[in-house]
Amino acid sequence: MNILVCVKRVPAPGAKINVTEDGLSVDSAHLGFTTSPHEECALEEAVQISERDGGEVTVLTLGPVEAEEQLRYGASVGAHHIILVPTDGSAWDPQRTAAALTTAIEQAEQANGQPFDLILFGNESADSGGFQVGVRVALKLGRPSVNAIKGIDPGDGSVIARREIDGGFEVYEVPTPAVLGIKEGINLPRYPTMKGRLASKKATLETAEIAAEPGGQALIRLHRPPEQASTTEILGTDETAAVRIVDILEEIGVLA
Amino acid sequence: MSLLVVLEHDRGKWVEANDEALTAARKLASDMGVELHAALVGVGARDLVSQAATGGAAVVHLCEHEVLTDYGPDAVGETVAQLVASINPSAITAVGTSRGNEVLAQLAARADLPFVANCMTVAPSDGPWSMTRVQWGGSLLEDATLDAPTKVLSFGHHSVVAEVADAPGAGEVREFAPALDPAMAATIVRDRDVQTAGVTLSTAPVVISGGRGVGSAEGFDQLEELAELLGGRVGCSRAVTNLGWRNHTDQVGQTGTRIAPEIYIATGISGAIQHWVGAMASKRILAINTDAEANMVTKADYAVIADLHKVVPAITAEIRRRQG
Ligand SMILES: Cc1cc2nc3c(=O)[nH]c(=O)nc-3n(C[C@H](O)[C@H](O)[C@H](O)COP(=O)(O)OP(=O)(O)OC[C@H]3O[C@@H](n4cnc5c(N)ncnc54)[C@H](O)[C@@H]3O)c2cc1C
Ligand SMILES: Nc1ncnc2c1ncn2[C@@H]1O[C@H](COP(=O)(O)O)[C@@H](O)[C@H]1O
Numbered sequence: 001m002n003i004l005v006c007v008k009r010v011p012a013p014g015a016k017i018n019v020t021e022d023g024l025s026v027d028s029a030h031l032g033f034t035t036s037p038h039e040e041c042a043l044e045e046a047v048q049i050s051e052r053d054g055g056e057v058t059v060l061t062l063g064p065v066e067a068e069e070q071l072r073y074g075a076s077v078g079a080h081h082i083i084l085v086p087t088d089g090s091a092w093d094p095q096r097t098a099a100a101l102t103t104a105i106e107q108a109e110q111a112n113g114q115p116f117d118l119i120l121f122g123n124e125s126a127d128s129g130g131f132q133v134g135v136r137v138a139l140k141l142g143r144p145s146v147n148a149i150k151g152i153d154p155g156d157g158s159v160i161a162r163r164e165i166d167g168g169f170e171v172y173e174v175p176t177p178a179v180l181g182i183k184e185g186i187n188l189p190r191y192p193t194m195k196g197r198l199a200s201k202k203a204t205l206e207t208a209e210i211a212a213e214p215g216g217q218a219l220i221r222l223h224r225p226p227e228q229a230s231t232t233e234i235l236g237t238d239e240t241a242a243v244r245i246v247d248i249l250e251e252i253g254v255l256a
Numbered sequence: 257m258s259l260l261v262v263l264e265h266d267r268g269k270w271v272e273a274n275d276e277a278l279t280a281a282r283k284l285a286s287d288m289g290v291e292l293h294a295a296l297v298g299v300g301a302r303d304l305v306s307q308a309a310t311g312g313a314a315v316v317h318l319c320e321h322e323v324l325t326d327y328g329p330d331a332v333g334e335t336v337a338q339l340v341a342s343i344n345p346s347a348i349t350a351v352g353t354s355r356g357n358e359v360l361a362q363l364a365a366r367a368d369l370p371f372v373a374n375c376m377t378v379a380p381s382d383g384p385w386s387m388t389r390v391q392w393g394g395s396l397l398e399d400a401t402l403d404a405p406t407k408v409l410s411f412g413h414h415s416v417v418a419e420v421a422d423a424p425g426a427g428e429v430r431e432f433a434p435a436l437d438p439a440m441a442a443t444i445v446r447d448r449d450v451q452t453a454g455v456t457l458s459t460a461p462v463v464i465s466g467g468r469g470v471g472s473a474e475g476f477d478q479l480e481e482l483a484e485l486l487g488g489r490v491g492c493s494r495a496v497t498n499l500g501w502r503n504h505t506d507q508v509g510q511t512g513t514r515i516a517p518e519i520y521i522a523t524g525i526s527g528a529i530q531h532w533v534g535a536m537a538s539k540r541i542l543a544i545n546t547d548a549e550a551n552m553v554t555k556a557d558y559a560v561i562a563d564l565h566k567v568v569p570a571i572t573a574e575i576r577r578r579q580g
Contacts, residue, residue, distance in 0.1 A: 131373040162449070167451055232559050
């Protein structure tokens with residue numbers, strides 16, 4: 001099974017998210033970068049399937065040239081091919097992103113001479129959370145898609161996909177080639193090994209310059225939600241605080 | 257002129273999110289000065305018409321087809337896209353649950369329209385609309401504009417408080433029979449694995465979480481013991497799930513579960529923003545941390561600045577002492 005995984009480079013904020021002065025992006029001057037945990041899990045799932053059943057894994061991202069970092073990380077945990085669609089670093093809306101990714105996927109499939117059996121997305125991107133790029137790409141490619149997937153069993157010509165619902169799972173049997181939106185929890189992503197890291201340096205970065213028209217959603221300004229004013233009552237600095245804690249548990253009625 | 261709200265159901269069972277959807281849609285329709293229509297799709301939908309009317313729908317579009325034996329993103333998305341092409345509403349909305357956002361994404365892709373997910377407030381106008389929407393799972397807000405002949409947008413789940421409608425809508429039923437390719441059955445739900453859930457993390461009255469500070473998988477035994485005494489559930493941070501100490505089903509945060517207990521006891525958790533957004537709906541927060549500067553501590557209502565391995569057993573012992 002050949003699998004393509006789409007990941008997006010995003011800053012990794014700590015205790016607080018700061019916004020740049022123009023309000024157009026997260027101030028990442030002192031931050032590292034990562035991808036959404038959903039996308040990390042999508043990649044791990046793809047690598048596990050390829051290790052078990054054969055086939056190759058390709059990672060694709062659209063973003064600034066620095067997004068090569070996320071692609072190399074992908075190679076370090078087992079991806080065979082990495083593709084970058086470079087942008088000037090500005091935020092692309094979901095329609096524009098989906099259009100460019102679709103073209104990149106079509107080009108890659110043409111070069112391979114066959115479609116990817118599975119294309120995996122995160123259920124939503126970590127930052128802008130548009131909940132749609134995967135669905136748009138699936139429809140442009142004319143393939144079935146299901147989101148919020150937390151389990152995949154590849155079969156012959158189809159995959160069983162499990163979607164979490166309240167108190168259980170819905171089960172889908174989707175004919176391949178197909179598109180799935182993955183959620184964290186489907187697996188436990190591995191960390192790169194030293195060998196993986198070395199191999200990732202040698203992976204060939206393919207670049208696909210693709211233009212696409214902006215869509216109808218435009219970012220005006222980012223801002224932090226109003227902070228709930230809070231004063232913290234320090235109950236103590238050792239285990240004797242337990243008495244006060246249990247008083248509080250009684251007061252609020254959670255101690256039957 | 258109308259606003260179409262797409263309602264959700266599970267084989268004829270009303271879902272709570274619909275009350276939010278109708279509350280938000282009534283207000284938006286009134287701001288737009290248009291009639292509120294509702295779409296109900298698939299098997300069992302017929303039983304829910306009166307609830308949609310009670311929620312304010314003037315017209316209920318009942319969409320049935322033999323392919324629509326259960327939920328399926330492609331079939332439901334295509335049905336809504338055909339309904340929209342037929343009745344031409346000015347805007348389409350839903351609540352941003354998994355299904356709500358998926359169906360609107362399907363609709364938008366099929367109709368080649370933009371789709372703005374998880375709005376908190378929406379200001380309609382004759383030109384482009386303005387809205388404030390959620391980024392980073394709620395850690396950040398985005399002011400955005402939506403320029404399209406037909407507006408497609410969802411409201412963030414839990415960003416609207418459900419209210420009862422002042423007056424019911426007429427609830428006039430209009431049947432709609434979409435033309436669906438039988439191949440769309442490919443992404444219809446086949447089966448369900450239902451697990452018996454006791455108190456779940458999202459509904460537990462008390463949640464006691466551990467972070468990296470717990471130090472090991474075994475370190476969670478003391479949290480389990482306390483949770484049991486309190487009829488609560490044990491949660492954790494992503495650092496803990498990544499270390500393999502706990503299952504992802506226990507993870508609180510942006511990519512885990514959102515909780516809203518009477519009290520959240522966060523032990524050995526630094527309080528990264530992605531963890532905080534999952535916990536901030538808690539009524540009260542108690543942080544137990546060795547670091548007085550940790551974000552979890554400075555944002556909590558109560559804090560103990562000490563080693564959790566000493567404090568947690570002391571709480572358990574104190575409860576046992578009082579209970580005799
Ligand atoms: C897109 C994205 C999504 C994410 N989603 C989530 C999510 O859903 N949920 C989530 O939790 N994280 C999430 N994260 C990860 C998050 O950024 C943090 O890395 C994570 O929450 C840190 O976990 P922690 O607090 O357990 O660990 P740390 O940050 O390492 O904190 C450990 C804390 O334990 C304290 N401590 C140590 N020893 C003791 C002791 N003996 N007694 C008391 N205190 C002690 C320390 O002072 C410290 O405050 C996400 C990250 C990204 C980028
Ligand atoms: N710039 C991008 N490059 C590659 N994949 C992306 C990009 N933006 C979004 N995606 C993928 O689409 C999914 C859904 O994104 P979104 O619609 O923004 O929530 C993400 O989890 C990624 O898998």
